[in-house]
Amino acid sequence: MPDQVRDRIAGIYADGWGRIVATMIRFTGGDWDLAEECAQDAFAQALRKWPGTGLPEQPLAWLTTTARNRAVDRIRRAATEAAKLREVAATEPDSDPDPSAHPPVYTSDGEIxxxxxxxxxxxxxxxxxxxxxxxxxxxxxxxxxxxxxxxxxxxxxxxxxxxxxxxxxxxxxxxxxxxxxxxxxxxxxxxxxxxxLYLLFNEGYGDQRKARLCQEAIRLARVLTGLMPDEPEAQGMLALMLLHDARRAGRVDADGDLVTLDRQDRSLWDRDRIAEGAELVERALRRRRAGPFQIQAAIAACHATAPVAADTDWPQIVGLYERLAAVAPGAVVELNRAVAVGMAEGPEAALPLVDAVAATGRLDQYYLLHATRADLLRRAGRQPEADESYRAALALAPTDAERRFLRGRLGLADGG
Known part of the structure; x- marks a missing residue:
């Protein structure tokens, strides 16, 4: 399949999957499994047909019609579903099946x-x-x-x-x-x-092939903050996404390899997004209802607004992680706090904190636990122990870029 067609279909999937599934759930009377199955079948047919025929003028309309036809076929074959078939036939729309043509949804407070x-x-x-x-x-x-x-x-x-x-x-x-x-x-x-929304964003942020998910999450977050303008946590989450996404261009080099935060070229960062994210989190925090997303956004702002890595205010970041642990305790938060302590006070101060997180067993399959421990051991000059943790992280790393980075760290003996 030509790469251009594959990329177009991948983009349509990222942009349109949720819309088609939502349409099919309505169409099938709330049958979630059938709705997803028919949406999957429509995309499978597109993968078979479009490379030869080219993309239709309205891809989403084509996919929705194909999914709907598949649902009707399934219902017709099920004798016990005759009543549902009559209900589906009665609700068959007469207009263009493009899901974007559905009438807007309203709440008592306005339009979504x-x-x-x-x-x-x-x-x-x-x-x-x-x-x-x-x-x-x-x-x-x-x-x-x-x-x-x-x-x-x-x-x-x-x-x-x-x-x-x-x-x-x-x-x-x-x-x-x-x-x-x-x-x-x-x-x-x-x-x-x-x-x-934030898990959706992270799924795209951690894998460059799924970058569209980040933009979809940001777009939906903007819709959400417009729907609920008095919710500071919604603003905090949008700010957090923007501040992370602003650094996207600096996260990997020309070969697609990961670049650590301290070595990123900050001239590549999107300053407009950073300014928007920083302003959003300040506005949210002024409401004095600080929640987990607002605090995480404040941490991200500390990183994004530092002119150079050496100017990062690590003691402030440690304090913010302590505040985050108070409102949203968890093993990942404690691990991130340990990283900040390691930068503020040195690796030897952070290693007992990481070991305490590891002792709980809750992050055994989380590669960043092992990668964090490895980095602290490397910086402390304990390279053989660091290599052992790097190997553990390598076995769990989810993407090729992360695995290449960890392989590059193995065997380093500079202690820096």
Whole structure:
């Protein structure tokens, strides 16, 4: 398949998966599995046909029609689903099936101009626990595989598969409608929606081949902050995304290899995004309801606004991580705090903190735990121990760029 066609289809998948699934969930009367299966089948047909025929004039309309036809075929073959077929036939739209043609969704507070955000708020239903809400949304909205979601949650793939199955069953049994809740109920679903958007962003940030996911997450975050302008955590999350994304051009070199933060060419950073992100987090913090995303954005701002790496205010970052640990305790937060301590006070001060995190066993499969320990040992001049931790990290690293970086670190003896 020509690379150009493959890239176009990948872009359409990133931009359109959630829209098509949302349309198909409505079309099938809330059958999530059938909706996803038909969307997958439509993209599979596109991969077979479009390289030979070229892309249609309206790719999303083509995919939606193909998915709808597949759903109708499935329902027709199921004798026990005759009643559902009559319901589907009765709701068959007469107009262009492009999902962008759906009428806007309204809440009591105004219009939500994106069906993907509608699907997100639907998945984040309080009948599900928070992890299930986030996992279901990543599967339905972003089309992430079970393995990818399991990696994001640091759990085995089988565990995540069971979690997704139970979430869909609960949604079906509770007859949860595909619609945004009334405006006064939006805040209770906000924490899960924020987690979903940030995991979506991270999935694209960690893998350059999925960079479109970052832009989609930022776009949806802008829609969300417009919908809920008085929610400082939504502003904090958008700020955090912008501040990280601003450094994208400096994260890898011409060969696609990772460049550590202290060695990045800061002239490549997007100063407009940095300014927007810094202003957003300052505005959010002025509301004096600092939450995890606002604090993380403040940390990112410390990095992004330092003219050179040597000017980074590491003691302030340590203090911010301590504040973050108070409002959102967790092993990853403690690991990041240890990194900051290592920069502020030296590697020997940080190693006991990393060892304490490792002793909990919660991050055994998290490659950055081992990579962090390796870097601290290297800087402390304990290279044989560092190499052992680098090998452990290498076995768990999820991308080629990260694996190349770790291989490059193995065997270093400069102690610097």
């Amino acid at each position: 101009p994106d069906e993907r955000l509608e699907l997100m708020f639907t998945c984040c239903h309080p009948a599900l626990n928070l992890d299930a809400q986030v996992a279901l949304t990543l599967r339905s909205l972003a089309g992430m595989s079970t393995a990818e979601i399991a990696r994001a949650f640091l759990v085995p793939e089988r565990t995540m598969g069971q979690r997704l199955f139970r979430a869909k069953q609960k949604i079906a049994h509770a007859a949860v409608p595909l619609r945004v809740p009334p405006g006064h109920l939006l805040p209770e679903r906000l924490p899960a929606v924020l987690q979903v």
